Amino acid sequence: MRQSETMLDTKDRILNAACELYLLEGPKGFSMRKVATRTGITPTAIYRHFDAKESLYQQVLRQGFRTFASYLFPALKGADPLERLYQSADGFFRFATEQSRFYELLFLSTDAPDEATVHALLRQEAGTTYQFMIERVRECMQAGQLKQDDPEEIAMLLLSVCNGFFGLYASKKFKSSLPEMRAKYDRMLERILAGIKTA
Amino acid sequence: MRQSETMLDTKDRILNAACELYLLEGPKGFSMRKVATRTGITPTAIYRHFDAKESLYQQVLRQGFRTFASYLFPALKGADPLERLYQSADGFFRFATEQSRFYELLFLSTDAPDEATVHALLRQEAGTTYQFMIERVRECMQAGQLKQDDPEEIAMLLLSVCNGFFGLYASKKFKSSLPEMRAKYDRMLERILAGIKTA
Amino acid sequence: MRQSETMLDTKDRILNAACELYLLEGPKGFSMRKVATRTGITPTAIYRHFDAKESLYQQVLRQGFRTFASYLFPALKGADPLERLYQSADGFFRFATEQSRFYELLFLSTDAPDEATVHALLRQEAGTTYQFMIERVRECMQAGQLKQDDPEEIAMLLLSVCNGFFGLYASKKFKSSLPEMRAKYDRMLERILAGIKTA
Amino acid sequence: MRQSETMLDTKDRILNAACELYLLEGPKGFSMRKVATRTGITPTAIYRHFDAKESLYQQVLRQGFRTFASYLFPALKGADPLERLYQSADGFFRFATEQSRFYELLFLSTDAPDEATVHALLRQEAGTTYQFMIERVRECMQAGQLKQDDPEEIAMLLLSVCNGFFGLYASKKFKSSLPEMRAKYDRMLERILAGIKTA
DNA sequence: AATGAATGAGTATTCATTCAT
């Protein structure tokens, strides 16, 4: 019992270090050696807990999803469906701007190291998020706050527009101050909603 | 004359190889050695034509933009503004799906090797695209085919939604057959336009 | 215990190889690859024991100083101060001629790889030697075997003349047989001492 | 005739560039490419004028000796032999401090690229200097300003002490301001001369 | 559960030089 706790402990410390490192240096600077140093152990020791860089990377991803969830789920406290939808969009914005490395990792990264394994996880977790959005949209429709339509496609529309917005900023094609970004983001959302809200 | 042709030839062959390599292996696998091998020359020889990896990478980028332009600009042949806007969206779709690596490089990449230099170019070229979209939107408004609004923000909305759509697919969060994607893309666009077209 | 011995072993083997290499090929031919080959290991393996070429180089330097000390310090066994001074000069001569590469490295080299770090060490170690000479001179004065004067400046005078002597030979401007050199060296010293010895 | 002048011209321009480069960057940074760039020609073109790096390097050496001569020979204007000796020492000091790179190259360098060829030249030119000093010493003795002794050995003594002095500074073992150095240099010289001057 | 030692492949870049033109 003690041992397995200690073990978990180290595993978590490694994972923590890995996340920190990723957040600090991005995918390029993410190396086993640096993770090990940051954890305070030997590179070799990592392999006790994760059988390859790949596996560790996957856990970092998972951690990213958890963080994302922690930004998104508080939206459930909103008073009514539309309010909850707005708050979801707000969570999305804050996650994208406050955790931009994670955002990129989850939503923009492309050079996935190992297609098969990683993406299974990714798709599943992403699916959860997607479901969340679908739910938000669906309840707006049920409450008559959004026009009747296919909730899935509307959710995707919303996700796309948000994701695309940050994609344009992340790849540095545009540059704005945070408040400017926020203002643009809000207006953009308003325009979309204008088309799908009930009159 | 012969010489300068030969020179251009090799330079182009290198650039071609570089593009191919990038398209095949992404940013991570993009190395001078591999480019050289693929070109059929010595790594050293590359430096006769490009003074650093950075410069070569930049040319690959530029090539990407040229390719993108070749997908986008034919839209200008459309009969009326709205038709041109639709065709632009079509060009965007085809580029994103047929040249997905380039698409990622131009629109989703994040870990650019040299912030200062590359992004100057990138922002400039991206700006051109952006201006193109703004023009398409503006002329729709002038022709009374889209509601009066800020053309810049509407353009950004459209770009975001398209970009985000492919971002979701590129990062492998979703998976569809091409025709399915296309259908979704079209419906999504229709929904957006529904909100901003004139009645 | 076995391990740490093995470790020390390899580290020492590397250092030995490094010294040999330096002694054979000078600063120009001193490369990690060659050191590795000479040690019988992979270049990479060196980095387990020395974190950069710089550090290894420093240890070679240090080894040089140790060797120098082993030539110089036996002079302390001399019967009286003047005898000890003579024996110091003898140690200097033998070091310069028997370990000429080390001599050059320590006393004539100029293109030190990393100014800041290396020279700190160098100056410190050189300082020790310098202090040693000052002490020899000082005790000669106290014993009335050298005229009263500033011990530091006399020590520097002696060091300079010895150093300069070998410098002329090291840069190959002169060429003599060893016994000729020795005879010249002794006469030169005698001349200097003639001016500073008590009557 | 025109052609050969032009040719000489380029050859000289290369040599000039080579000297500048050497003086600026030392032996380590001395490369054909940089020489070429600095001359404004192609690396290949250098081989029209110098058949290898080696040969060019040799000419740089020769230039160094010429420069040295230009510091040393004005001493001949001194009023009497001893004055001329003092002025020679002064020339030496100024050369060592004002042209320290050349000084190192001529008097301290060690990693001679090609033993056979270079050193022939070097020894010859150095011999000239040496002869010059011997002459200075000899005439002092003839004029009764220095004690009768072997002029060659006294010259060597003087050269050694000067050379050694700068050697200690050049290899960064000591550090002083220029005026301090000068003062030490003068006192050192005075001490030596005290022993060999006539009463 | 963790370490020390080592490997092999890979990274970008620099160098002196040659050859055909």
Place this chain on the structure above:
DNA sequence: GATGAATGAATACTCATTCAT
């Protein structure tokens, strides 16, 4: 008299990983 193109060898260093202990 000079160039453009290319080469082959070398440089220091980093990486993920394995193995014996």
